[in-house]
Amino acid sequence: xxxxxxxxxxxxxxxxxxxxxxxxxxxxxxxxxxxxxxxxxxxxxxxxxxxxxxxxxxxxxxxxxxxxxxxxxxxxxxxxxxxxxxxxxxxxxxxxxxxxxxxxxxxxxxxxxxxxxxxxxxxxxxxxxxxxxxxxxxxxxxxxxxxxxxxxxxxxxxxxxxxxxxxxxxxxxxxxxxxxxxxxxxxxxxxxxxxxxxxxxxxxxxxxxxxxxxxxxxxxxxxxxxxxxxxxxxxxxxxxxxxxxxxxxxxxxxxxxxxxxxxxxxxxxxxxxxxxxxxxxxxxxxxxxxxxxxxxxxxxxxxxxxxxxxxxxxxxxxxxxxxxxxxxxxxxxxxxxxxx
Amino acid sequence: xxxxxxxxxxxxxxxxxxxxxxxxxxxxxxxxxxxxxxxxxxxxxxxxxxxxxxxxxxxxxxxxxxxxxxxxxxxxxxxxxxxxxxxxxxxxxxxxxxxxxxxxxxxxxxxxxxxxxxxxxxxxxxxxxxxxxxxxxxxxxxxxxxxxxxxxxxxxxxxxxxxxxxxxxxxxxxxxxxxxxxxxxxxxxxxxxxxxxxxxxxxxxxxxxxxxxxxxxxxxxxxxxxxxxxxxxxxxxxxxxxxxxxxxxxxxxxxxxxxxxxxxxxxxxxxxxxxxxxxxxxxxxxxxxxxxxxxxxxxxxxxxxxxxxxxxxxxxxxxx
Ligand code: SF4
Ligand code: SF4
Ligand code: SF4
Ligand code: SF4
Ligand code: SF4
Numbered sequence: 001x002x003x004x005x006x007x008x009x010x011x012x013x014x015x016x017x018x019x020x021x022x023x024x025x026x027x028x029x030x031x032x033x034x035x036x037x038x039x040x041x042x043x044x045x046x047x048x049x050x051x052x053x054x055x056x057x058x059x060x061x062x063x064x065x066x067x068x069x070x071x072x073x074x075x076x077x078x079x080x081x082x083x084x085x086x087x088x089x090x091x092x093x094x095x096x097x098x099x100x101x102x103x104x105x106x107x108x109x110x111x112x113x114x115x116x117x118x119x120x121x122x123x124x125x126x127x128x129x130x131x132x133x134x135x136x137x138x139x140x141x142x143x144x145x146x147x148x149x150x151x152x153x154x155x156x157x158x159x160x161x162x163x164x165x166x167x168x169x170x171x172x173x174x175x176x177x178x179x180x181x182x183x184x185x186x187x188x189x190x191x192x193x194x195x196x197x198x199x200x201x202x203x204x205x206x207x208x209x210x211x212x213x214x215x216x217x218x219x220x221x222x223x224x225x226x227x228x229x230x231x232x233x234x235x236x237x238x239x240x241x242x243x244x245x246x247x248x249x250x251x252x253x254x255x256x257x258x259x260x261x262x263x264x265x266x267x268x269x270x271x272x273x274x275x276x277x278x279x280x281x282x283x284x285x286x287x288x289x290x291x292x293x294x295x296x297x298x299x300x301x302x303x304x305x306x307x308x309x310x311x312x313x314x315x316x317x318x319x320x321x322x323x324x325x326x327x328x329x330x331x332x333x334x335x336x337x338x339x340x
Numbered sequence: 341x342x343x344x345x346x347x348x349x350x351x352x353x354x355x356x357x358x359x360x361x362x363x364x365x366x367x368x369x370x371x372x373x374x375x376x377x378x379x380x381x382x383x384x385x386x387x388x389x390x391x392x393x394x395x396x397x398x399x400x401x402x403x404x405x406x407x408x409x410x411x412x413x414x415x416x417x418x419x420x421x422x423x424x425x426x427x428x429x430x431x432x433x434x435x436x437x438x439x440x441x442x443x444x445x446x447x448x449x450x451x452x453x454x455x456x457x458x459x460x461x462x463x464x465x466x467x468x469x470x471x472x473x474x475x476x477x478x479x480x481x482x483x484x485x486x487x488x489x490x491x492x493x494x495x496x497x498x499x500x501x502x503x504x505x506x507x508x509x510x511x512x513x514x515x516x517x518x519x520x521x522x523x524x525x526x527x528x529x530x531x532x533x534x535x536x537x538x539x540x541x542x543x544x545x546x547x548x549x550x551x552x553x554x555x556x557x558x559x560x561x562x563x564x565x566x567x568x569x570x571x572x573x574x575x576x577x578x579x580x581x582x583x584x585x586x587x588x589x590x591x592x593x594x595x596x597x598x599x600x601x602x603x604x605x606x607x608x609x610x611x612x613x614x615x616x617x618x619x620x621x622x623x624x625x626x627x628x629x630x631x632x633x634x635x636x637x638x639x640x641x642x643x644x645x646x647x648x649x650x651x652x653x654x655x656x657x658x659x660x
Pocket of ligand 4: 549550551552553554555556557612613614615616618
């Protein structure tokens with residue numbers, strides 16, 4: 001599809017316009033922290049950010065979401081579904097986070113179709129933003145993701161100095177562009193070459209991690225002592241899970257405040273919590289940190305591949321940066337390659 | 341290699357060799373420059389993995405609680421602030437004092453990985469770090485940096501009460517002679533002066549961000565309940581739902597459970613991935629307890645317990 005471009009001084013008008021007819025979700029900064037938030041206009045949106053502290057996953061799979069409300073005194077036991085979301089534009093998502101949404105699709109849009117997820121997914125247009133710089137923890141290249149590509153996005157913007165190249169990737173993207181009239185102009189033909197140059201630093205600077213043979217090796221490492229040693233320092237917090245764009249486990253809970261009216265919600269859960277696998281009667285299939293740590297890395301690098309044909313990690317590096325005890329997935333990958 | 345690292349390795353190897361302890365918990369090289377990672381050494385040969393440098397930020401005492409059923413004595417490396425956690429654990433009867441060998445390190449201050457990462461690419465390996473006066477010369481496989489220590493120092497270290505550990509069975513370096521800067525709670529007084537509405541606005545905007553990962557609880561030497569109130573399902577005192585009111589309840593409950601017990605190690609504040617200023621809550625309670633009960637910072641000495649957890653016949657009970 002066509003390559004367009006938009007002048008940087010027009011971006012605020014674009015965001016203002018998008019916010020009029022959609023719920024606009026964009027990165028904003030406060031107290032030095034970048035997070036995706038719904039915004040009413042382009043005011044305060046930052047686009048030269050390195051990746052957001054937590055991924056925009058929350059707008060597809062919220063950490064907590066109401067599923068329905070009920071009233072047990074109602075003779076028909078009717079349940080009231082929650083409202084869906086309005087049409088939305090997710091603006092400025094990075095390539096790793098866009099890829100993570102394709103991975104979530106494999107989970108939520110498969111044999112079991114998850115209506116809560118799909119409502120949000122279908123109503124969201126994704127405008128991605130190439131990376132022109134990488135954080136010290138980035139390693140998306142290991143998973144075949146490029147700082148300058150964003151399969152799964154509807155439009156991909158790339159910072160070219162005084163303008164953004166806008167690659168229109170889907171029909172949804174085309175619809176967005178045509179709804180914005182003259183804000184976008186046709187690219188002068190130099191866009192793709194300029195993009196390659198712009199994203200080169202991000203490709204070079206990021207960690208170069210190779211995954212050759214890792215999955216095959218993990219196939220035979222269920223009982224390997226590496227899980228004993230590496231898990232000892234884990235403090236079993238949910239940090240790595242809750243900052244991860246691909247983690248998708250959840251729990252379902254009813255809330256009724258001791259009245260007949262209540263609601264059911266689901267909320268993200270973490271395999272690193274001891275009570276994640278604790279069953280009624282006290283049975284605990286993953287009794288120690290060893291089993292839980294193993295589960296995390298096996299799920300991302302082996303089971304996800306078995307089930308969906310792709311790795312369950314996009315190399316965003318958030319868990320590396322935020323793990324309080326430096327249990328680093330890139331280091332684990334390298335160790336898996338080294339150990340006998 | 342610095343002297344402390346050398347002492348540590350020797351002492352650890354000897355303790356393991358003599359079977360005085362079965363495990364040594366200390367710091368090992370990190371995956372990035374500017375970080376170390378906790379290591380658990382069980383054979384004398386592996387003592388070589390121990391390091392000491394200005395990036396040994398983690399508190400290690402909480403691991404003693406995880407390992408309370410470990411078969412044998414454990415040696416643990418502590419800095420001044422962490423050393424108070426030892427007494428938290430012994431006073432709370434989590435571990436018997438005679439099961440622990442404390443390897444104390446006098447500490448002038450630790451450096452923040454986040455602050456360093458803002459100044460250099462930390463993705464390389466640390467190859468050398470030297471203190472030169474007020475500066476640190478940091479060498480990594482991906483480049484070097486000379487930086488003023490004060491620019492990357494952990495905030496808590498500027499107000500350190502115990503540069504020298506309050507307890508050490510073996511001291512790994514020379515005592516440090518830096519006069520502790522008296523904590524005047526200037527920062528806390530600023531927040532105390534706010535109106536109730538302003539306080540609520542400030543805190544709710546932070547609590548809203550909490551992702552309830554419980555890293556703050558899990559790293560805390562004072563959070564050792566067999567079943568934490570936040571994990572209880574029946575009754576579910578605090579719901580699992582992530583919203584600002586449950587988050588607020590979580591934070592205030594945790595703060596109150598630590599009132600008079602928090603050893604002010606700063607770990608909860610450091611580990612929070614969402615940069616929630618948990619230290620302000622703890623410091624406020626510390627300030628109040630100190631003013632009301634003439635309490636020393638908890639964990640400063642072997643005796644004592646928690647001021648709010650004690651029963652004394654001579655207590656005035658003015659409110660009854
Ligand atoms: S496992 Fe870590 S690096 Fe991989 S996608 Fe999740 S947070 Fe990012
Ligand atoms: S790996 Fe790190 S972030 Fe994940 S649960 Fe363990 S300590 Fe927490
Ligand atoms: S608070 Fe004191 S003992 Fe603790 S790390 Fe800082 S300087 Fe060292
Ligand atoms: S560490 Fe931070 S984000 Fe995690 S539960 Fe504690 S306050 Fe919340
Ligand atoms: S509440 Fe925070 S500062 Fe206090 S003892 Fe626990 S981890 Fe340390």
